[in-house]
Amino acid sequence: MLSDELLQAAWLAGVDAMAIVDAGGVVQAVTPALERLVGREASALVGLRVDDLPLPGTVSREMREACATDGGRVHVLTLRPAAVRFDRTVFDSLDSGCVWLDMALRLVEANLAARRAFGLGERVILERIDQLGWRQFDRELQPMATEDRPAWRAAHGGEGRVSDIVAVEIPGRGLRWLRVNALAVPVLGPLADPGVFVSFTDFTDEREAAESLRDSEQLFRMFGEHAMDVLWIVDPRAQKLLYVNAAYERIWGRPAAALFDSLVHWLDGVDPGDYERVAAAAQSQTASGSYEVEYRMHRPDGVAKWIRGRGFPLYGPDGRMRYMAGFAEDVTLAHEAERLQDAHRVAQERLERIVATAPGAMHAYRQRADGTGEFTFATPAIRALLGVDARRLVDDRIDLLALVHPDDRGAVADSLRDSAELGAPWLASFRVPGAPAGERCIEAHSMPGRDADGGVTWQGFFIDVTERRRAEEEVKLLNRELEQRVAERTAELEARQREMESFTYSVSHDLKAPLRGIDGYSRLLESDHAERLDDEGRFFIRTIRKAANQMGQLIDDLLAYSRIERGRPTLSPLAAGPVVDAVVEGLASQLAAPGLRLRIEVERGLVVHGEREGLSLALRNLLENAIKFTAGQAQRAIELGARREGAQVRLWVRDNGPGFDMRYHDRIFEIFQRLHRAEDFPGTGVGLAMVRKAMERMHGRVWAQSEPGAGAAFFLELPAGPLV
């Protein structure tokens, strides 16, 4: 039997959590182990009914009846921790990392996943995690205080289970993101002490993947919004637009919202002519997978655009089509450029045809700022002109002046300088000795234009004027010869004229002087020696004097006739009336003869184109003739008339004299020709010849109408002058 003291000592030293319960079920005593287990002092527990003891759920109870020292019957309650058996195999097979910590948060045990996660060795290290140097951060990456840590909160906060996200900086592995569950456990692990069970999963990789996805999506959107072309993505199964960038609204000038409502709006604004083609291409995308189409599109603001649309499928990892994507590009400028290029090509072709058929050769000739020259363009025809192939002319930068005849270089350089200074066309001609067909004469027609570098470029053409020049030279030579001949001829004529003048002058002077002698001395003989002459002698003297006077008259008429020709006629409008009046006035005394009737019939206001002296002379002669030839008539009738006949003025003198036979019509106008005997009608035969000559000088004419015994009519005709 054990003494009470011994029992008391054993009771207090026992490791089991036990309580003695009396028959009435009231707790009489507890062991220190029980105090620890329930976390309360013995005094707070003794006196409680056994069922009211605050026991954790994880203990097993055992009640045994015992015999008390006083012989009474008591019950002994023994509490044992629930059997949490530690099975490493199961523990290590878990994917999640699991660790046990004691209440001081020292690591007691870690499974395989946790060891891997933390890079720990096989051996359990009972150290505080803090002491490992691992820093912990909250989800905002702020350093985490000890009391905020899930394990601590589970151990001390009485919260039971704690879930949180923690970032742990693990040496050699960087920052790891953990999803952590912490649970306070009364009896734990091999030591069967209370502690904290922590399980965690590392979602760092998952998090990074998500982040990277978010980044790339962000990048894609930024890229799309900045793209010049329209980018779009469609879900073909749902026929829904998933994405279109801002370029759509910019290029189409329409809100994109309509597209999100229905894909039909893709066809908004498409040119009616292209509508079917575009619709067919969009249809074909589902069949063949991709398409490309170009079409015209009209914006609501009236601007028309050319669009090139492309669509293509996007495949998922399973190789099946997930999305349709594409671009729509504004190719208006490209189209315009193409049109311009077409127009340019047409113009170019036209130019080439013109250049090919144009006479001469086109050129672009440039003078640099330093005065040296080069060809920058030449058509093939230039070879025939300059003797150098067009390509070589340009490639070798040949200076025109080097090809020009040395004697012409100075003039060509001067003409280029003048043209450049004045901005005036360059017109020059020069010889080129090196042409294939021998020396050529070239004419340049070019317009200068100032270059950006201070040089000048002439664009224009060269023509081969060799043949023309030759012809011109020939013409010039012929002209010179002709002029020479004309001059010679003129000089000859003038010499003859002078000769004629001096002849008539001599006739006048020299022939008349002896006549004066004949007449003078005959007269003196007659007057001073009449008594020595008989009648016959006096008759001889009278005859001599008559002959001398006739000869004097003849000489005077001859001189008058030749005088008509002298000098140039000065033709001008001339009133006919006053001329007629003056002539009639001059012959007034003869016209006043008895039995002579003069009728004047002159139209008023007649104007001729002629000269006064010529017309006076003609009229006077005709009137004198009429007076002379009517002298034998008892009734002398003379008519003087003038009237306009179309563009001519006709004047006439009609008489009732003896008339003449028209057979002799032409002869009477020749000099010294007479139809009548001198004793019937005196005269020298010069008068009508003078009339004809005077009329010819005035571009007029004279003619007569007569019949023997029926009088005669003489007509003058002159161009009419302007009406006065």
Next chain:
Amino acid sequence: MEDRRPILLVEDNPMDVDLTRRAFAKRHIVNPLEVARDGEEALGWIARWEAGEPLPVVVLLDLKLPRVSGLEVLRQLKAHARFSRLPVVVLTTSREDGDVASAYALGVNSYIVKPVEFEKFIDVAAQIDLYWCVLNQT
């Protein structure tokens, strides 16, 4: 009062000189007739007048003269400082417009064409006498 100063006749044709002399005689012209046979001789008279010989009442000047022409004689006479007012009458066979115009341009006092008929020549002499030897001197 009749002026008895001489008449200077410039004439190369001796027959014309003789006829002129006779025509003047027929008209009873008493002025002595001095004769120069060519232009040079006529110009020689200028020196003689300068030396004090009496000036003629009139110079009768033929145009067609040997050596110095009548127009040249006329020009020199009319250009002379002292004798430019001396009356000069051209007496010639030429009725050329050029001669007439030239003579008047040089300041001739009258231009007379010699007639062929002697009676008319006597009339001319009478006119010369009346106008130049009588009327013009008073």
